[in-house]
Amino acid sequence: MSNSDGIITNSNGLGYASSSAVHPETLVKPPAAPSAQEDTIEIKIEFGGGLHLLFSSQPSHKIHIPRNIANDEASDKPTQPVNMRYLVKWMKSNLLSEREEMFGDGDGVRPGILVLINDADWELEGELEYELRDRDEIVFISTLHGG
């Protein structure tokens, strides 16, 4: 530790100002999006396999949903980050133009509809409990033939 001009620096001899091994997660952060401080996040929704016909025939939607939502279960925090469960409910009430039973099944989506979150299977991300982040891409693909 050298003391010069009143600034204390930790030098490990390699030129780094501070030891990177101490708090690695604080050094690598996702780039702060312009909307990082706002209350809403942007989600890109895409439909495949003909599912867009239920959503005003638009295959691609960019929506804004609140970053935090009211916490349903009794917990110490009043709000929780928005999750897929909220998104599905939101879509049913705002985007779905017809025939709700073809998309939703109770809280979740109808069996036969494949959901990909950032190109990954939602089963590996926690399905309805997955917490959405800003600029996530959700793809809904229908695999049903309808007879």
Add this chain to the structure above:
Amino acid sequence: MSCGDIPDGLPTEEQGEALMPKKQKVQRVDKSLCQKCKASKSMYIIRGVTYCKACFEVSVSTRFIRTMYPPLKASYHESQNNTSKKVTLNQGGTRPFPTGGSTIIGLSGGSGSITLLDLLSLNDFIGKSDDKMIYDKTKGEKEPIWKRGYIVHVDFSDILNNNNDKESQDRTDFLHSWVKEKENGYIFIGLKAHDVFNPNLKLKIQSLAGLGEDEKDESSQDGIAVDLKNPDLPLFPTPESSSSTSTPLEQLRSLLASLPPPSRPSLLSSILNHLLTFTSIIIPNISHILLGETSTRQAQRLISGTALGKGYTLPLDLSITHKQSNGITKLKPMKDITTKEVAIYTHLKGLNKDLVRNERRWDNSGPIGKKDSRGKGDTKSLESLTEQFIASLGVTHPATVSTINRTGDKLTFTGKKGQGVSCPVCEMPVDPNALEWKSRTALTSLSTKIIPEDLVSKDVKDEENKDKLATLLCYACLTTFTPPTVVSKVARDEVSPIQLPYYVSNNAQYRKTVGREEMKDQIKDFLIDQ
């Protein structure tokens, strides 16, 4: 006791020591890591196994080739007359054997068939010309398996109910331009469902395929009409001159309107099958018909087929290969791949947004009466009900589809291949006892009912002269065409025959001549030569 035997039947705490302590189940599998390469993050989970993107594509491609390899190897050895060489149908090999013929690929526009075409093109399985297989080994090109590919797409949009114009669009041109982009010398043949009523279908196919057209067949295409209200399904010949007032589309629509909604998908399925088979006969040198049927669809067909009475021909329908009587083999290379996997595959290739349309919407073909829509969620037929059942079961039991298929694979066809007659509608072998069973289970008439005399004499005389379709059909098609049980007396009296497709009338005629020849065969020893 030392052997662990518990005589009382209930283990007590002291006796618990005799049993081995139960091991804690260790979760050996880390679901966040790909189980194949163990290096990348897992993106997809199929049947409990996690894959990263690259391993997923490799897995689909490998299974595709592996399914195709044994049947093509067998037919290759057959064609080489290597009967002395023992053909081991083991799975394996990196590239199937060439067949020396061309192939027809059924493209419905759903994920399965699009993936099939994509994989065939990627692996260079299909050549670019009918003549010598042109491939340049120095440039790394491999010998194609089929000389040329003919893509057949049958469009059903004209008969679907148009709630929204965009929903049931004719996608033929769209698919045609996509196929053209592949630049693999594919010939695209776009047909319509109502072409089964088109007397010039052969010419149409020949012109679309770029083949020389035969002269217009002057032998009349006599149509045939059936009275669907009579359980015997009497046939009325309609000579060509009189039947030209309605268009093929109108004829198909009236046929669909006369059937109850649950029966329509199976009729449309027979029509689709016939168009594919017919095209394969018209185009020369076709050795295989490739279909993109996935394992999920197969499980649905197995269960719905059993429910519809198609059990007799199911083993033929479900096998990977089905060699038909005309020598052309139906091949289903996607049999091992689920619909979820093909959906992910087409998504990864960026084809989902514009190209792929999975829904066939055959439930919505033809007019729907108020009392017809009994099922929830738009289900009107057994096929869609089965599909929903399997999909919902697959959520809690991921092994559903593979279990169903494994059971289905155990079915064997009991009829004699190559012999026996075919049903005029679905063109599959007929179980000889179908009508007998049907008459034993259904109530067609009450013998005690008093029928007015004049009605009897007229009906009996007419019926003796009419051919009956009911005796020619297989059990499943007989069920499709069975009239509703309650037919008002007024409706029954008026005979309003519905036009049937040309191929049905041709097949029915053929059955009549075969029947006569069979009878002649039986009595030939007793005939005196004149």
